[in-house]
Amino acid sequence: MTSQRRVISIQPGQPASDGAGVRLNRVIGGPGLERFDPFLMLDEFSTDNPDDYIAGFPPHPHRGFETITYMLEGRMRHEDHLGNVGLLGSGGVQWMTAARGIIHSEMPEQESGAMRGFQLWLNLPAKDKLGEAGYRDIPATDIPRINTASGAEVVVIAGEFDDGEIRQAGAVQRPHTQPQLFDLNLPAGSQVSPRLADGQRVMLYVYQGLLELPEASTQPVSAGRLVRLSDEGELHLASTHGARVLLIAGTPLNEPIVQYGPFVMNSREEIEQAMRDFRDGVLA
Incomplete structure (x- = not known):
């Protein structure tokens, strides 16, 4: 008889705020990330109060991983320094590969109503962390x-x-x-x-x-x-x-994980380089 997967832990998410004050439930993130390898963060956003989301996520950088945003309800606009523009609607997914660097914004395309969904951070292997950045919008009809x-x-x-x-x-x-x-x-x-x-x-x-x-x-x-x-x-x-x-x-x-805010690399030296690159305007 084949065994069942055992429950290792059951834990609640923690209230958090990110971007310009967007209220979130942070499910994964913080100390002990190796327990969730290859996943780095999971945020849930779920509110019908526009004060909780209206300020959105103004331009900010990423390096070394991928972000997957899955929208249950609501509308969010993506823009990045590579010239990509996309509208994430209900049931859609935004899959962004930050790799060597991307600076983007995610701003609500609504002033009222519910906004519900998730953002998951997926690590990249060391050999791909400084590869080409990419972005893809996937409408609900294509999932x-x-x-x-x-x-x-x-x-x-x-x-x-x-x-x-x-x-x-x-x-x-x-x-x-x-x-x-x-x-x-x-x-x-x-x-x-x-x-x-x-x-x-x-x-x-x-x-x-x-x-x-x-x-x-x-x-x-x-x-x-x-x-x-x-x-x-x-x-x-x-x-x-x-x-x-x-x-x-x-x-x-099964690689080292070193994170500093929006940068996830394999060593402290690589994090320091990412910070210098962002400061000097050469992140990507």
Whole structure:
């Protein structure tokens, strides 16, 4: 009998503020990043109060990783020093590879209404950290949505969803870290069993409802909590009352992680160089 992935930890996000005062729930970020390798940060934004988001994220730099922004509700405009301009709308994804450097802004295209979504930071391997920067907008219509036999709906943002009956490639594929990013909608009474490769780091962020895990000792996981699972075994998820869950999985890089604000490199010397490059106007 194949073993199940064990629950290593269940932790709540922490209130935070970023940009020009945007209120967030910081789920991953800060000390102990190696536990989540290759992921560096996960922020959730969810509010219908424009005072919480209206100031947005004015121009700021990044180097050494990728950002994935997934918008559930709302509109955000991206502009960067490379000349890219994009509008991220409900259900869409913005995938930005900062690599050697990018300076961009993310500003709300609305003055009222709900703004809900996530931003995930994905590390780059050392050999790619000073590669070419890139940017891609992926509208909701270009992101696969599937319905499983058990009644779950899956938005396949990155990687490949496979439950033994349905296989569906996501909108984005990445080598090295091989990220799997799925938005799971589990109606009451449904379940889902995605197949994930052994050795991948796996996390579940419950952002709505109650999620049930197969471990008898684990109570249903409520919204606002991150579940970190072991790197091997099968995964079975269910919800008696309904849940929305962000499944995040990836292959660890097992490289040093040195972060200073928006710069993520492998050594302190590389961080100091990034700071000098930004100061001297030669970040990219």
